Amino acid sequence: xxxxxxxxxxxxxxxxxxxxxxxxxxxxxxxxxxxxxxxxxxxxxxxxxxxxxxxxxxxxxxxxxxxxxxxxxxxxxxxxxxx
Numbered sequence: 001x002x003x004x005x006x007x008x009x010x011x012x013x014x015x016x017x018x019x020x021x022x023x024x025x026x027x028x029x030x031x032x033x034x035x036x037x038x039x040x041x042x043x044x045x046x047x048x049x050x051x052x053x054x055x056x057x058x059x060x061x062x063x064x065x066x067x068x069x070x071x072x073x074x075x076x077x078x079x080x081x082x083x
């Protein structure tokens with residue numbers, strides 16, 4: 001089975017973050033996605049790096065989607081990163 005690891009940088013109460021997570025969850029079964037969630041409030045460096053960009057979905061190849069994430073862009077990134 002194909003599998004992909006995605007890291008979601010988020011912040012509690014961020015509606016865009018919730019929307020991005022829902023989008024990823026909707027594609028989990030089809031693409032075998034494993035999502036790792038990291039709160040930007042858990043680490044000062046992460047907070048400083050992503051505070052203006054959340055949500056951030058980071059992929060194995062080092063690429064990322066952030067802010068308002070479109071489903072077609074998410075699917076393209078997932079397909080580029082399938083193992």
